[in-house]
Amino acid sequence: MGSIYWPPGDPVAALVSERVRTVRDRTGAEVTSTAQIIAAPDLDCPAQSLITLPSGRKTTALHIALHTAPGLPLPQSSEVFCE
16 A cells, blocks of 8 residues: 655755745646756656655655757756655
8 A cells, every 4th residue: 555666766966946836736736836856857757756855855746847948058957846
């Protein structure tokens, strides 16, 4: 019964912002995100992944957005919205 997680992976270099904002989850429902993580574009973090933030707080991934900028001098990234 309950969720099953893979063993923890290596730490990931990322920009973390622990602020409250309203976002849509993978089903399109409006939910409250209490942290957002911006990391490399190849980040493997499916929705419902368990995440430990630098503050030590554990949270769950709600939605992942991939940001690309073909032809523009901007970095590509993955943005993870957390519960």
